[in-house]
Amino acid sequence: MKNSNKIYIPLLLGIACALGILLGAKLNFTTSDTLFSGNPKKQKLSRLIDYIDYEYVDDVNTDSIVDITVNKILENLDPHSVYIPSKEYDHVSESMKGDFVGIGVSFHTVGDTIVVIQPLEGGPSEKTGIRGGDRILYADGTRLFGKNISTDSIIGQLKGEEGSKVNLKVFRRGEENLLNFKINRGKVPLKSVDAAYMLTDKLGYVKVNRFSETTYEEFDDALEELKKQGAKEIVLDLRNNPGGYLSEAINIADEFLKDDKLILFTKNKSGSVEKTFAQREGDFENGKVYVLINEGSASASEVVAGALQDNDIGTIVGRRSYGKGLVQREMELGDGSAVRLTIARYYTPTGRSIQKPYGEDNKTYYNDYMRRYRNGELQSADSIHVEDSLRYKTPGGKIVYGGGGIIPDVFVPKDLEAEKEQYMLLLNGGFMGRFIFDLMEQDRDYYNSISQEEFEKQEIINDQVIREFLRYGRDQSPGINIQVKEFKPLLKQYLRAVMAQQLFGTNAFERIKNEGDRIIEKVIQLSKEKT
Template identity: 35%
Template sequence: MRRLKMLLAFSLFFGAYSAQAQMNPKVKLQDALKLIQDNYVDPVNDERVVDAAIKAMLSNLDPHSSYVSREEAEAINNSMMGSFAGIGISFAMIGDSTFVTSINADGPAFRVGLKVGDQITTVDGKSILGKNLKNQEVMNMLRGEKGKAVKLEIVRKFQSEPLEFTVNREQIAELSITASYMVTKNIGYIALSVFSMSTRREMDAAIEKLQGQGMTKLILDLQANGGGLVEAAVGVADEFLEKDKTVFYSVTNSGVRDYMMAGGFGRFYKGELVLLIDESTASSSEILSGALQDWDRAVVIGRRSFGKGLMQKGLQLADGSAIRLTAARYFTPSDRSIQKPYAKGKTDYFEDFNRRMASGELKEEGHIQFPDSLKHTTLVNKRTVYGGGGIMPDKFVPIDTAVYSTWMNRTMNSGIVSKLAFNMVQQEREKLNQNYPSFETFNQNFRVDDQTLDKIFEQATVRRINIPSKTDQVARKSLAIEMKAEIADMLFTGKGFAIRVRNESSKAFTTALEVLNSPSEYNRLLGVGNTKSTNKKNTKTRK
């Protein structure tokens, strides 16, 4: 009988409300929170409930609109500023210990005498040995307020007693260029990992330095660059496009168009240029790639990019949290939208990589068919390019299935390779320095021995990683490259050595070299001679 009364009460309750007129959505949200606060069986954390409501609202819009907590907003702002207050080291968690793996040559840690290989045992008197701390936790302990000192206790090889150092935290540049060097006498290479406030300044300095070393041709690597500040992408485009050429334009929900143009302050308007892109090249990277492809300024090599053509605006809430709201769509100079469909929801949207892999698109050319409605024409040489789901490269390069395999990801994330590389450098540093006094000598002559490779396979098997057999030559070659790259980064002072090692075996990189070394192939890919070229500027202006 009691159950019947309860069911009847629920029926009358919902019946009464179903007859009411629709509520104002804003009032409805406030009323819902009040009802939860007054009637929920346990105490309610209002902030958690509201945060969850905001996230749920944004999840119904598009895959890129999102809610950012106070802590996340602060971290994002710091990364986009391109600097943080720290001591100028990189470190690795090896087992239950923290070791210094590289030191900024002009940083505070270097000046007080820290060395690569030092083991950090305490930070400000707190032991970090055997605490199973995560990388981020140690990083947060080392970073802090600019000018405030941090006290470190260090265990150093061949020293019987621990050493103590007091290091003043300074502003440390978090650079967006991860490697910059001359590949040949006239071909330069720049790897760009993100677009931040320092990116344009870094690019300008890198191009000037390489030109001083004889660069007349450039490989710009945007592989795995997930984007960043749109203004930074425009700044990089300005290095390669002449004044008043459109970089992109955006369209808001009211139809207002805003055109972003090159400013005419670049250093590399005429030299041959190759862009490397892949399925993880996204957002601001696609803005840059689309602009240079549309103006026939660069040959694009690799695989179809991610396909993000939506622009977010950061809207801060009073408590420091923020909403990243999609506020406009962007279009390339030839009027392409490269945003891929997202009608099936966020989960389906971010499963696109798996679909591309399963379909064979990432492994061989010819698996993508575009309707005529997505065809567009470049602005100088009148080549056909496509919108509707990423930037299509001018020359396809298949994915390295060993490097992008599940077993390789698990092996590298396990720390097996890093630990073996660190131990080798720690134990044999003097011998290695004697045998390989320069990176060039190391890169040309160093080989990872079979015994070391066997150890990787054995340790991976112990950790139940489904690694291929020891006799699999493709797997051995891939692991040897990763091991050599790790050793290079720990052995030599500076940055970008691991990337230089990996480039030697990268199909995308070697293809770029082949194209730049063949003027006829470069011109063929750009469509030079297919039609009467003009230097007519895009006449679209800001509104």
């Protein structure tokens, strides 16, 4: 009997293992399923979804229930842990990459037709000869005009795999027949450095709009070009820069810091500390740097500002930054969706956390701007509330504070005139852009032929254009009451900047928009005082 047991036990174990493998293949369990299978809390949620799927009286889209559940869970963590549904993942990821594959045009719809605003710099369409004002009517024989054509379907026709060809039929005013363009789809740069130019004979300016995969490379190229033009000092404009990849911010900070200087350190749930130091010889370690920040400068922008301020390098100019000192990691959820989960806090070299307080009410957290507005902080540095317990001292003896944002070394108040605020909304909302496009459509050949040098010499936005803009505003949006008064020169400046952007790109736009900018004027003054 004992011998027979010895025979049957291995046989039974073998059969059980085989059945387990077969059953596992049928059920397609993943590693994470088995990893969490013993956790009652996770089983509870899984069972509830199954009950709704199989037993509930009505058909229910459980995918949407799961999305809502995930969002609710994350809302109870912190304001920056977020869920990215699968349908949004590609778009969100693309925005943080340095390029995308396509034909490279910005466009909007006029009537039922897509019209090119401008070919994107360095993209296939620019190289092939597509111009602003061109109507793209067909792509590989597929019609792209008509009331039932969605923007998504248009983009789907124009995007494709790198190197693939697309044949476009284009209507261009002044041409009798449709024009044919054969374009090889390619990588189109999504630039994060909007502008790089000289403010004075020694002061170079660089505007960074976010920290994407290619930001450091773009910044390094801009820095090299400005040095060739004689830049001995650099203005790094990080205003309204919401952040992005931490590694890119670290690389930029390293350009100004000598080897072995601490850039930041992070601390995770277990208390493990990871320090990041400057590691290489930067291109501007011996130059003067001014970092511009405001209430819209967050995360990676604050890493750069905090690293330089705490190492007594350069001057931080502007207003207190946003106050985001949390580090996220993107984690895939297995169905094309992902979660960006806060995994650590980061600290500036002196040891301060710049994360502003948050609690259960995320609405209060995101409405912090209005609180700053009401308490006068945007107008006076004296209105900035600081905690003495969060007081730190840099190696050079400068006093800095934690607890919510980077407080600049030199404060510059915000323009709060209603007209200026309104103009900025019209500028950033695209309203001015649509007007300028329609204006240029009246004489597209002229505007497409004008050189940047000619543009700069002409009063291209005159009083007649202002009157047309006011009329356009009344016609398009009767609820908008555009006031001119003494701010007509500012309105002309912004309209001129938008036209320059559509004709010559973001560098020309920033250059004109920045004329008379309070913070930039302050930096120019500081630069002259230190000569």
